[in-house]
Amino acid sequence: MTEETERRLETEVQETETEQESEATEIDTAGTAAKGSALKQTMPSTEVTVSVADIPAYNGSPYVAVNDNVPQFLETDLSTSSYEYYSDLDSLGRCGVVYACIGTDLMPTEERGSIGSVKPTGWHTVKYDTVDGKYLYNRCHLIGYQLSGENANVKNLITGTRYLNVDGMLPFENMVADYVKETNHHVMYRVTPVFDGDNLLASGVQIEAESVEDNGEGILFNVYCYNVQPNVAIDYATGDSSLAGGDVAAQNDAAADASVDTAAASYKGAKSDSNAASDSNADQADESSKSSGSTDQTADNGQTSDNSGTSAQNPSGGSDTLMVYKSATGDKYHSINNCGRMNPNKATQITEAEAIRQGLGKCSKCW
Structure with missing residues (x-):
């Protein structure tokens, strides 16, 4: 083999190695670009994965x-x-x-x-x-x-x-x-x-x-x-609620005003004092909520509630105002509409007194 032939072969080998290195670099660059693209994603999946x-x-x-x-x-x-x-x-x-x-x-x-x-x-x-x-x-x-x-x-x-x-x-x-x-x-x-x-x-x-x-x-x-919310029964279809067991102690601002009207018959200043206190409490609730990253619990003055006042006891037992839930087939009444295997869509809301009249017992799991 002549010296010129050896030089030519050596040059071809070097060119081949250079081409291979270039291809490897391109592949690596493409992979890095693809990875970089993934790390700049701004249109995420919104698939709901749980029910x-x-x-x-x-x-x-x-x-x-x-x-x-x-x-x-x-x-x-x-x-x-x-x-x-x-x-x-x-x-x-x-x-x-x-x-x-x-x-x-x-x-x-x-x-x-x-x-x-x-x-x-x-x-x-x-x-x-x-x-x-x-x-x-x-x-x-x-x-x-x-x-x-x-x-x-x-x-x-x-x-x-x-x-x-x-x-x-x-x-x-x-x-x-x-x-x-x-x-x-x-x-x-x-x-x-x-x-x-x-x-x-x-x-x-x-x-x-x-x-x-x-x-x-x-x-x-x-x-x-x-x-x-522990001790509170909630209707998820509407957001309505009632206290689970005992006297219904829920009251919003409008209901509180109504109570003051009755109690203040002999004291004209009582209602205005109560309203001032209610407004002050609402402001305090708004201020305290600002310290949390997740919540605002400001009161809405004047909004009525179906769950205000105290529950009236029926002579036969149970409350005529406390709302409870019964399932389609069970023999118990519940404070929530999804207790155990209950289907909340088929749960019926009735008063506690009516549940007792129907022969239903009080569920020990949710009360």
């Missing part, structure tokens, strides 16, 4: 794990850039799936304002002595204000019990907020309000979260939080 039928009946815990506590995000949902997504309201005016990649740049930089003008589906202004803060319902942010800075966004507010807000949702929101602030990382966060049929009040909310940069090492959960 009321999938969730066990409330048994005293404010939440339960779903899918072994593993969120069901798609790879294309993950992002290292902060963004938010809110579904449009449905034909009944109800919120849908909301979604966000939580980062420090998404968090609020100012104190939250009032959201008392928003009336989510199922909303009632009603108070019970057994509820912390008196007000049964809060305007619950699906994605907490402390995470997104979203305030009076009607697509992000549902009617939720005080128990759902404080005991169910808030601990998970705080966990995510603390992680993001401490690491400056991002957390994928999806909240799905779960409605049964055409009910105006959500039965609960599913919350999924996964920290992005560390592949879920810091934050990883998938839970369902119950929209219930």
Whole structure:
């Protein structure tokens, strides 16, 4: 082999190696680009992955794990850039799936304002002595204000019990907020309000979260939080409620005024004093709610309630004003319409006295 031939062969080998390296670089670049594209996703999946039928009946815990506590995000949902997504309201005016990649740049930089003008589906202004803060319902942010800075966004507010807000949702929101602030990382966060049929009040909310940069090492959960309130019976079709057992202690501002009218017959100043106190309490409720990322419990003066006053006892036993639930086939009456295996769509609401007259016994599980 001549020296010239050897040089030519050596040149061809070098050119081949260069071409192979170039192809490898192109493949690697394409893969990186595809990955980068996935990490810039801003149109996430809004598929509802859970239904009321999938969730066990409330048994005293404010939440339960779903899918072994593993969120069901798609790879294309993950992002290292902060963004938010809110579904449009449905034909009944109800919120849908909301979604966000939580980062420090998404968090609020100012104190939250009032959201008392928003009336989510199922909303009632009603108070019970057994509820912390008196007000049964809060305007619950699906994605907490402390995470997104979203305030009076009607697509992000549902009617939720005080128990759902404080005991169910808030601990998970705080966990995510603390992680993001401490690491400056991002957390994928999806909240799905779960409605049964055409009910105006959500039965609960599913919350999924996964920290992005560390592949879920810091934050990883998938839970369902119950929209219930201990000792209160709720009609999820309308949001109506009643105290479960004993005297009905619920009263809104209008009912409180009516009570004052009766009691103050011999004292003209009593009604005005009571109204002033009621207005003051409403203002205090609004102010106290601003400290929480998830709730506004402002009273709506003048709104009536079907659950005010005290229950009238029937001589045959039971109350003529306390509303309870009976199933289509059972022999018990209940404080809630989904106790055990009850189908809430087939539950009938009657007074406690009528339930006793029909020979129904008091359920020991929900009372």
